[in-house]
Amino acid sequence: MTTGKLWGGRFSRPTHDLVDAFNASIAFDRRLYREDIAGSIAHARMLAATGIISEADRDAIVGGLEAIRADIEGGRFEFRTDREDIHLNIEAALADLLGEPARRLHTARSRNDQVATDVRLFVRGAIDDSLDRLRALRQVLIDLARREASTVIPGYTHLQRAQPILLAHHLLAYEEMLTRDAERFTQARARANVSPLGAGALAGVTYSIDRDLVARELGFEGITANSLDAVSDRDFVVDYHAAAALTAVHLSRLAEELVLWTSAEFAFARLDDAFATGSSIMPQKKNADVAELARGKSARVIGNLVQSLTLLKGQPLAYNKDMQEDKEALFDSVDTLLLTLEVVAAMLPTLTFDAARGREAAVANFALATDVADFLAKRGVPFREAHEAVGALVARCEREGRTLADLTIEEYRAAHPAFDEGVLAIDLDSALAARNVPGGTGPEAVARAREAAAQRLEGERG
Numbered sequence: 057m058t059t060g061k062l063w064g065g066r067f068s069r070p071t072h073d074l075v076d077a078f079n080a081s082i083a084f085d086r087r088l089y090r091e092d093i094a095g096s097i098a099h100a101r102m103l104a105a106t107g108i109i110s111e112a113d114r115d116a117i118v119g120g121l122e123a124i125r126a127d128i129e130g131g132r133f134e135f136r137t138d139r140e141d142i143h144l145n146i147e148a149a150l151a152d153l154l155g156e157p158a159r160r161l162h163t164a165r166s167r168n169d170q171v172a173t174d175v176r177l178f179v180r181g182a183i184d185d186s187l188d189r190l191r192a193l194r195q196v197l198i199d200l201a202r203r204e205a206s207t208v209i210p211g212y213t214h215l216q217r218a219q220p221i222l223l224a225h226h227l228l229a230y231e232e233m234l235t236r237d238a239e240r241f242t243q244a245r246a247r248a249n250v251s252p253l254g255a256g257a258l259a260g261v262t263y264s265i266d267r268d269l270v271a272r273e274l275g276f277e278g279i280t281a282n283s284l285d286a287v288s289d290r291d292f293v294v295d296y297h298a299a300a301a302l303t304a305v306h307l308s309r310l311a312e313e314l315v316l317w318t319s320a321e322f323a324f325a326r327l328d329d330a331f332a333t334g335s336s337i338m339p340q341k342k343n344a345d346v347a348e349l350a351r352g353k354s355a356r357v358i359g360n361l362v363q364s365l366t367l368l369k370g371q372p373l374a375y376n377k378d379m380q381e382d383k384e385a386l387f388d389s390v391d392t393l394l395l396t397l398e399v400v401a402a403m404l405p406t407l408t409f410d411a412a413r414g415r416e417a418a419v420a421n422f423a424l425a426t427d428v429a430d431f432l433a434k435r436g437v438p439f440r441e442a443h444e445a446v447g448a449l450v451a452r453c454e455r456e457g458r459t460l461a462d463l464t465i466e467e468y469r470a471a472h473p474a475f476d477e478g479v480l481a482i483d484l485d486s487a488l489a490a491r492n493v494p495g496g497t498g499p500e501a502v503a504r505a506r507e508a509a510a511q512r513l514e515g516e517r518g
């Protein structure tokens with residue numbers, strides 16, 4: 057072998073150093089060593105079970121691969137750039153260790169179905185980790201909704217105070233989003249969880265292999281149906297990125313709320329010292345860096361989704377080396393998302409909410425005006441007419457520097473004859489209680505929703 061490469065038979069000159077550097081993926085795909093070794097062990101066992109290699113060779117190969125795994129985990133393995141990628145690094149090391157039996161491992165296999173297998177296994181594991189972290193964060197939101205069951209904040213539309221809501225209702229909105237994110241991950245997992253091994257380079261292999269045996273051994277639910285698709289499909293990577301990006305966007309929105317709520321302008325919540333940072337020049341500062349980063353990290357996860365789509369768009373079937381570029385973005389999103397989920401879950405319970413400030417802000421700025429209009433409408437006044445009358449009252453109060461609560465019954469009656477004393481009873485608590493409807497922010501509705509969410513989560517843990 058003049059090139060020193062496992063694929064070097066038809067080459068008469070070694071590759072240029074630059075090509076080695078450009079072509080190699082070992083710097084990052086070494087992270088797939090566990091998946092690669094698991095895939096090779098399953099493949100070797102199948103080759104023996106189908107009589108393609110001897111049981112003695114299988115035993116040597118399996119033993120050698122396990123030794124290599126132990127070496128990698130013990131930091132004793134030398135990853136070599138001239139050996140290109142994780143697949144060739146492990147195969148070459150196995151050959152160094154065993155000699156001939158190792159050189160039978162790649163029978164009825166290509167690096168193309170091998171890498172597709174590794175990445176599918178990796179994505180499956182990443183999804184399982186994401187689901188664990190999502191469940192943990194959902195539990196945190198539910199627990200916080202229980203702890204803050206009576207805390208009120210203004211609800212916003214257009215970031216203008218709109219109607220009072222329970223903080224718990226707001227938190228549970230995020231629990232709903234994260235539940236859908238978990239569903240998306242679960243669906244992505246099912247699509248990723250099929251075995252491409254046996255597709256060979258692109259056209260299938262010429263041995264009587266047992267693809268189902270390999271699939272079962274690796275915990276796949278089935279096998280891919282088309283060899284070309286098997287080696288060129290990375291939609292399962294895009295699926296992962298899409299679910300991750302939407303989760304990151306949800307976390308970003310929550311993070312943005314935390315930035316707002318902990319500002320002096322809102323002042324609904326205070327950051328724990330353990331989850332805040334200071335300024336190197338302004339001694340008084342306490343910054344919500346954790347929330348800002350949770351918001352900012354979504355940019356890379358979104359970018360990685362776009363990268364994965366762009367990577368695929370121009371590739372003819374089947375495998376192309378472009379595919380190698382799928383990994384760093386994938387690893388980056390996995391690491392980023394898992395860390396963000398973890399830190400947000402750790403931070404949320406440390407927030408202190410200012411209940412008095414929340415109640416005060418919740419009714420300021422005429423936030424009960426809808427309830428006053430509803431009061432008229434419930435007495436037969438067309439809602440548009442009620443809206444108009446209350447709008448005029450709001451304008452008047454604004455001019456006079458008063459609130460709706462300051463108005464006398466005579467002033468109400470002057471605005472619309474259908475008003476009666478009952479209107480004076482409208483307050484924050486009546487406004488909330490009036491919304492004990494399914495999906496509403498009334499305290500009973502929210503308590504029911506919270507316990508339903510808790511049960512749903514419990515059920516998923518099964």
Ligand code: ARG
Nearest residue numbers: 081141167168171377379380
């Ligand atoms: N390192 C390659 C990748 O990540 C492995 C597959 C290489 N296959 C090939 N035919 N060169 O995609």
